[in-house]
Amino acid sequence: MGIKKNGLELYLHIPFCIKKCDYCDFLSGPATRSGQEAYIYALLREMKAASQSEQRLVDTVFIGGGTPSVPECDLMEQLLTGIRENFCFFPDPEVTIEANPGTLTPEKLSLYREYGINRLSIGLQSPKDGELDMLGRIHNYGQFLESYQMAREAGFSNINVDLMFAIPGQSYEGWIENLRTVAALEPEHISAYSLIVEEGTHFSKRQLDLPDEDTEYRMYEDVAAVLGEYGYHQYEISNYAKTGLECRHNEGYWQRKDYLGLGLGAASLLGKERFTNTADMQEYLQNSGSLEKIRKDREVLTREDEMAEFMFLGLRMTKGVSKSEFQEYFGTSIEKIYGVVLEKYKKQGLLIEEKDRIFLSREGIHVSNAVMADFLL
Numbered sequence: 501m502g503i504k505k506n507g508l509e510l511y512l513h514i515p516f517c518i519k520k521c522d523y524c525d526f527l528s529g530p531a532t533r534s535g536q537e538a539y540i541y542a543l544l545r546e547m548k549a550a551s552q553s554e555q556r557l558v559d560t561v562f563i564g565g566g567t568p569s570v571p572e573c574d575l576m577e578q579l580l581t582g583i584r585e586n587f588c589f590f591p592d593p594e595v596t597i598e599a600n601p602g603t604l605t606p607e608k609l610s611l612y613r614e615y616g617i618n619r620l621s622i623g624l625q626s627p628k629d630g631e632l633d634m635l636g637r638i639h640n641y642g643q644f645l646e647s648y649q650m651a652r653e654a655g656f657s658n659i660n661v662d663l664m665f666a667i668p669g670q671s672y673e674g675w676i677e678n679l680r681t682v683a684a685l686e687p688e689h690i691s692a693y694s695l696i697v698e699e700g701t702h703f704s705k706r707q708l709d710l711p712d713e714d715t716e717y718r719m720y721e722d723v724a725a726v727l728g729e730y731g732y733h734q735y736e737i738s739n740y741a742k743t744g745l746e747c748r749h750n751e752g753y754w755q756r757k758d759y760l761g762l763g764l765g766a767a768s769l770l771g772k773e774r775f776t777n778t779a780d781m782q783e784y785l786q787n788s789g790s791l792e793k794i795r796k797d798r799e800v801l802t803r804e805d806e807m808a809e810f811m812f813l814g815l816r817m818t819k820g821v822s823k824s825e826f827q828e829y830f831g832t833s834i835e836k837i838y839g840v841v842l843e844k845y846k847k848q849g850l851l852i853e854e855k856d857r858i859f860l861s862r863e864g865i866h867v868s869n870a871v872m873a874d875f876l877l
Contacts, residue, residue: 506557507758508556508557508559508758509558509562509753510558512561512568512583513761513762514539514565514570517600539781539785546791547586549789549790550586554760554770558593560595561593561596561749576608576611580611584616594748596749598622598623600622600638600639601639606650609656613656618658619659622644625637626667627681629641648685657688660689661685663692665719666711671715676726688745689742689746690740691738694716721866723740724740736818756813758771765777772806773798778795778796803830807838808875815859815872817859818860821857845871850871
């Protein structure tokens with residue numbers, strides 16, 4: 501079994517929001533100042549405990565949520581200091597923080613820069629106020645533009661903007677217009693996701709006027725071409741970047757690099773072991789310093805599990821998977837394990853093989869879930 505690339509990725513979960521959006525099923529919610537303090541201190545305790553056993557150099561950090569731009573500067577300063585005190589970094593790490601319009605200030609942005617955050621991911625979802633309102637977002641497009649401008653002035657030269665399509669009442673033309681509006685601002689990276697109505701969200705309880713399947717297909721299919729006109733290339737099912745500005749942290753997930761998740765409900769993959777932190781806030785606050793008490797659903801991956809993950813995570817990237825890397829990791833050829841499945845989808849035109857790589861065709865991307873399910877041994 502080959503070795504994994506040895507850098508470590510860190511993910512920190514900040515579960516606070518001003519208000520939960522109507523489509524959201526993430527682990528998040530409003531919190532008081534004292535609730536935020538208690539949580540950040542708990543996170544620092546977990547960080548300290550975890551850093552004792554994880555001595556590897558970190559090459560990417562992702563601070564996600566919730567809305568990590570909610571906590572005030574003094575609290576974030578303690579958290580960012582804690583990261584630097586507990587972990588050692590490769591030169592030039594990628595450090596991302598997610599932020600929502602309306603929660604950023606010049607002070608927060610300058611603090612982020614001072615503590616080494618060099619990538620900002622802003623959750624816009626739509627540049628139309630009516631659509632933002634319908635999604636239950638707390639901000640309007642004007643506030644987004646203000647935040648975006650503020651970030652540029654603070655020196656951020658690597659910004660991602662999140663966009664959502666196939667939302668209630670949206671037409672194909674309306675979506676393409678949204679894409680062009682945002683691409684014209686020239687962020688370095690754009691993530692474009694279709695709305696998925698998750699059980700238990702406000703949306704799941706409502707009658708929604710959603711675009712039909714054919715429209716949603718066209719909405720997705722044309723993102724790559726439209727963004728291509730503005731100098732973006734698609735490198736993953738939902739992600740588009742200017743050359744050299746792909747999100748290294750996300751690429752690490754799809755390449756199965758080791759990552760350590762800190763905070764409520766955060767997931768980790770260390771070597772062959774996967775586990776997830778407790779999603780119970782009280783349990784987390786009480787026990788965050790005792791890792792064995794907060795780490796749940798521990799699972800040691802079998803060789804078959806690892807092979808399946810190599811395939812279905814790798815195929816999320818437009819460059820797909822490498823046959824020689826598979827051989828190096830698993831000491832056997834990809835054809836020996838997956839020959840039948842590969843042939844089936846190559847015949848259907850859903851998978852393409854070129855030189856050392858196997859990747860989804862444009863058609864394959866649309867039915868990617870069905871294709872990837874076939875790699876579960």
